[in-house]
Each structure stands twice: as structure tokens, then as C-alpha cells.
Ligand code: FES
């Protein structure tokens with residue numbers, strides 16, 4: 104969660120905007136070439152960037168105990184993350200050192216990884232422990248045939264994996280997920296659209312009134328947002344109309360829970376949406392220029408039966424209403440990419456978090 108002092112500042116900025124009829128605005132209009140949503144070469148460069156960046160892999164809560172593991176593809180590479188006997192999280196390329204079979208599937212809890220093909224067996228720290236009929240491999244140095252590790256870091260309630268580098272996250276992102284929270288849902292879906300079109304729909308409030316007239320807009324505002332940048336990442340705040348009740352509250356005493364939604368964009372392809380009762384960690388995995396897999400973990404903001412039930416209700420509402428409206432728009436854009444109507448897409452002053460994203464992405468790809 105963001106710190107209370109920060110919440111107080113955000114509340115003040117929102118109330119000021121309501122009073123003045125303003126919103127946060129960027130300084131720059133950005134023109135993004137449509138070719139960047141279609142090009143195979145650009146796609147390959149973006150995936151390479153994902154592999155050399157510390158990217159959220161899953162919430163810490165997905166690996167709750169010793170032996171808990173999660174295996175999935177990240178930027179086209181099968182990776183497995185596991186909480187070891189010492190409580191530390193490690194991550195490996197998910198490929199057996201004999202003939203390359205993936206040693207873990209999906210999620211679960213194990214004492215060791217046993218390859219399903221010939222049962223080479225690995226400790227949770229990656230060491231190769233056992234080779235059946237080992238005399239068939241004269242001279243095999245077991246110590247150099249452990250699972251191949253990749254750099255991993257557990258921070259902010261999130262497991263970050265950096266496949267091709269060891270640099271950790273430098274963005275000063277506030278705490279995203281408190282440790283020890285319970286995962287109340289996990290969804291995976293695929294969408295026939297470029298991952299960036301998907302992402303863009305989450306990080307501007309210019310569309311709320313028109314795309315969500317009967318779902319989100321009745322609770323929210325037209326084009327009224329607060330934008331904060333944290334290094335390459337950022338956050339957009341979507342206030343609810345009921346936040347006006349804070350006008351009468353002493354600024355230092357203002358509590359924003361239930362009065363706004365925070366959407367953190369964790370560069371490049373992850374979103375953390377903090378709603379009234381639940382938080383989603385959403386990973387947009389690019390599968391091809393025109394195909395994206397969305398992985399979404401839902402975590403209750405509060406403990407207790409009642410809080411969990413309310414969180415589930417809220418999650419259903421968002422997932423079955425506004426989120427469907429967003430998906431329809433994303434598909435519509437994707438299908439018209441090849442219409443040749445646009446050489447560029449124009450992002451205005453009220454889409455400034457998207458502008459920041461494209462500027463950071465361009466810089467990172469050039470580096
Ligand atoms: S491929 Fe894993 S044991 Fe043979």
C-alpha cells in the first residue's frame with residue numbers, strides 16, 4: 104500500500120481538481136508509429152528487453168511456503184520460481200540438464216523437482232541430487248549440472264525475475280502488495296491484440312465516461328486523474344465521486360480506502376490495480392505482435408471471511424462489466440491496425456502516463 108502521507112497528498116490533489124474542474128496533464132503530445140504494434144522485429148526487441156529487465160513474475164503470496172513453486176513462460180522462456188527450504192525464493196530456467204524436459208508444471212508444493220522423463224532429481228536450490236543408473240554417465244560432474252539459475256528478487260510483495268541480467272529494480276515504486284495476503288483468485292486468458300494496446304487502456308482516464316458510461320462512470324469522473332511517475336514506472340489515480348465527502352475532513356485525517364482506485368504501471372508489462380477491497384497483479388505476456396496472455400492474481404486487501412466475500416463480489420463486478428468493455432476496445436483497435444488509416448497514434452496531454460511509458464520504452468530499447 105502507498106504510505107498514508109502519500110494518500111493524503113493524493114486526496115488533496117483530487118479535491119483541488121474537483122473544485123477547479125481540472126486534471127493532471129502532461130506537457131507533451133506523443134506520436135507512436137502504428138508499425139511498432141505490428142513489427143516482428145520490434146516485438147523481438149521488446150521481448151529481449153523483458154528478459155534483461157527485473158520484471159514481476161508473480162505475487163509473493165503465490166509462493167506461500169517452503170517448496171511452493173510456480174512455473175510459467177516469461178518473455179517466451181519457461182521459468183520456475185520456488186521458495187526454498189531456507190525460505191528464500193530462487194528461479195531457474197525450467198529445463199532438465201539431461202535432455203531438456205521441463206521439470207515443473209503449473210503451480211504446487213514439492214520437496215524436490217523430479218524430471219518426468221528419466222527422473223533426474225533436483226533440490227529446491229537447483230542442485231542435481233540424483234541420477235538414476237548414474238553409471239551410464241561416466242565422468243558426469245553433478246555439481247555443474249544443477250538447474251540454471253536466473254536472477255530473482257522478492258520485494259514489495261512481488262517476485263521479480265531478471266533472466267538475462269542481474270540488475271535489480273531501481274524504480275522507487277511504493278509498496279505494492281503487503282506480505283502475507285491471501286490470493287483469492289487467479290485467471291489466465293489470451294487476447295488477440297498487442298500487449299501495449301492492452302496496457303494503454305489501463306493507464307488513462309480520458310475514456311472512462313465514453314467507454315464505461317453505465318459501469319465505471321456513474322461512480323467516477325470524466326477525465327479527472329492524478330498521475331505520479333516513479334522512475335520508468337508510474338501510477339494513475341481514479342477517484343470515485345464519493346471522495347467529495349473528504350472535503351469536510353481534516354486533511355491529515357483523510358483516509359482514501361474505498362474512495363479511489365490506484366493503478367500502478369510497473370514498467371514494462373505489469374499492472375497492480377488497488378481497488379476498494381481487492382488488489383490485482385496483472386502480467387501482460389506478449390506471445391506475438393498480435394497476441395497477449397493476461398495472467399491476473401487477485402489478492403484481498405483485508406483478512407477475514409466477510410472481507411474476502413466482499414472482495415470476491417467486487418472482483419466479479421469489475422471483471423464482468425468494465426473489463427469486458429475495455430477488451431472490446433482493445434480488439435477493435437487491433438483489428439484496425441492494418442487499415443492504413445493511421446501512421447501514428449496520437450496520445451494527448453491527458454494520456455500522459457502512456458506518453459511516459461512510450462518514452463521509457465524507446466529509451467530502454469535504444470540502451
Ligand atoms: S530429460 Fe530430464 S531426466 Fe532425462
Ligand SMILES: [Fe+2]
Pocket residue numbers: 304305310311314315425429
Ligand atoms: Fe477502461
